Amino acid sequence: MHDKIIGASLPSTQALAYLGDAAYSLFVRRMLVERGLTKAKDLNRETLKYVTAEAQAAMYRRIEHLLLDDEREVFKRAANSTHLNRPKHASVTDYRYATGFEAVIGMLAWIKDEERIEELLTEAHKENSENDTEN
Numbered sequence: 001m002h003d004k005i006i007g008a009s010l011p012s013t014q015a016l017a018y019l020g021d022a023a024y025s026l027f028v029r030r031m032l033v034e035r036g037l038t039k040a041k042d043l044n045r046e047t048l049k050y051v052t053a054e055a056q057a058a059m060y061r062r063i064e065h066l067l068l069d070d071e072r073e074v075f076k077r078a079a080n081s082t083h084l085n086r087p088k089h090a091s092v093t094d095y096r097y098a099t100g101f102e103a104v105i106g107m108l109a110w111i112k113d114e115e116r117i118e119e120l121l122t123e124a125h126k127e128n129s130e131n132d133t134e135n
Contacts, residue, residue: 010074010107010110011110013074013077013078013081013099013103014078014081014083015106016074016078016102016103016104016106016107016110017078017099017100017102017103017106018102018106019105019106019109019110020101020102020103020104020105020106020107020108020109021102021106022109023105023106023108023109023117024051024056024101024102024105024121025047025051027117027118027121028047028050028051029043029047031125032046032047050125052089052090052098053089053090053091053094053095053097053098054090054091054094054098056094056097056098056101056102057093057094057095057097057098057101059101059121059124059125060075060097060098060100060101060104060124061097062123062124062126063120063123063124066119066120066123067104070107071104071107071108074100074103074104074107075100075101075103075104076100077103078099078100078102078103078104079096079097079099079100079103080096081099104120105117105120105121108120
């Protein structure tokens, strides 16, 4: 349980997912620049590998076992929201998992727990990093 959550008022899960989308996008962009990508075309192409519902659902599955109770609760509330506007190319399950993933990251951004965001997203990307170094 996060100490900063106790007594804190959190925005709606939709708002948390919105914040989480931005925080996650920044993490991905920074990661790609750190890998040495500099051309906008390359950066945009590579970013798409990480920011789709399918990719975010996979990220969630990699960190699911690490979530604390309050993170798990936010995930469940967001994933089960009835206000989801699923894109045509994503499965319902992937879109729900991606929304929950974004909401967890958004909650952590809201309470300004950058260390926990970094911990979870670094773990979520470990498999991708290992695959990138093999290629």
